[in-house]
Amino acid sequence: MSETTPPQEPSAPRRSIRTTRRDFLRGMGLAAGAATMLPSLSAPADEAEATPDAAPATPGLRETGRGPRKIELRINGQTHSLTVEPRTTLLEALREHLQLTGAKNGCDRGACGACSVLLDGEAVQSCLLLAVEAVGKEVTTIEGIAADSRYARLVDAFCAHDAAQCGFCIPGMVVGSAALLNRNPHPSAADIREGLAGHLCRCATHPKIIAAVQAATGTGGPT
């Protein structure tokens, strides 16, 4: 069951992408199969309800114990309440509890940037945060950025420059670029390289990614 209010889907995407790869897999029943093959070590929400030290009704951090607890997270402008354990990372909470699967798990150790989200506007690796640490913060995921018209130029530039091959790194790249542009609206190519250092693309599309960010900011590069 879902405890998420409002519904789990992020706010309507800016473009109408009707069928995502994930929807397609879901339709094929493959995602369900994959989920049972990869048991999550942190209990998902509905198992949590069954355990004796399930969190009391009032959400908050005063609850103690190793077990699941109810927390509220502000994600993409909406409040989600969910049940996590202290050991649940923010990345797991997003992907496995809230089905916000835009942030990717590339390395689970802060080395690849694929899991990047904005925390109060600054880029962080969500695999290095416990979900409980994000309580009281404003989390913005790639889903939130894709739906936000302020980032439309950036997102469009990634598409126009064909900056992705497999696309696995791209959500993190876009989040990292968004954080960079928030701080510095007119970055040089060197600033972009420095700002995106730590975002690794296994398909080596870095030149196109840098060109896309340059194009989005009118700071040169091919358009």
Next chain:
Amino acid sequence: MAIAHPFLYEKPGTVKQALQLLAQHGAGARVLAGGTDLVGQLVDGLVRPEIVVDLKGVPDLQEIRMEKDVIHIGALATFTDIMESPLIRKKLPVMAEMTEWVASRGVRNRGTMVGNICSAVPCCDSGPILLVYGGKVLVKSARGQRAVPIAQWFTGPRRTVLAPGELVLGVRVPDPGKHGGAFVKMRRYKGEDLAQASVTALLLAGNQWRIAFGSVAPTPIAGKRVEKLLHGKRLTPALVEEAVALTDQETAPITDIRSTREYRAHMLRVMMRRALEAAASRKAGRGPAYGTELI
């Protein structure tokens, strides 16, 4: 991939509450600041704490401030906070230079300098910087408070003098006055790599030098022989060469996944030369701007 070991999580609102938790759980407690090291260790199962004490509920620990002639950097000050602090850029420019090259933006936004010296890996970049600036680690426990000179802080890879029940409140650096310095870090590629080796040089008034190395011994180490050689003398090309020749005696690099012993030893000599020259010219108001990579 997930964290296999369950733990308690507490977020105390005061230093006193934090110390109570640490006293209660002793070696079973781990302190969480930015989490960029701890969470990775938890994922790998290298630490299995009974309780994680999140310091971020304690107010004021993120502060960077001047207290008389000491610069205080709170336990929750991130590398980004330090990098962007006008006080640090003015008073401790070599520290600002170091922070720019720590890991990636996302890690700098979370990781703290105090966390960096507490995790105490041999490649910890904050170690050499605090060594040359003569920093002290402010440690508090239920029993009282002490200030540990950074030179006595590290006891081995991932080991420090911090005892169970103790909490680091911040680091304190005496105002060095007018000085010049350089932090030279060798990495395999630009951005998000740990140091293969680093050389830090600081030139203070009266031609006093401080030298430190990272990633070339089990802990960050001071370059005592080079400091002694250079003491009170004006830097000349001949003196630089003497110092470079001493580098081999100061360091004990090893071969590991990031480079070979021989390569590290060779590059240490190159880095020593450039660090000394940059420090001297920056002190004279010339030389490359802080933040310019020297290798």
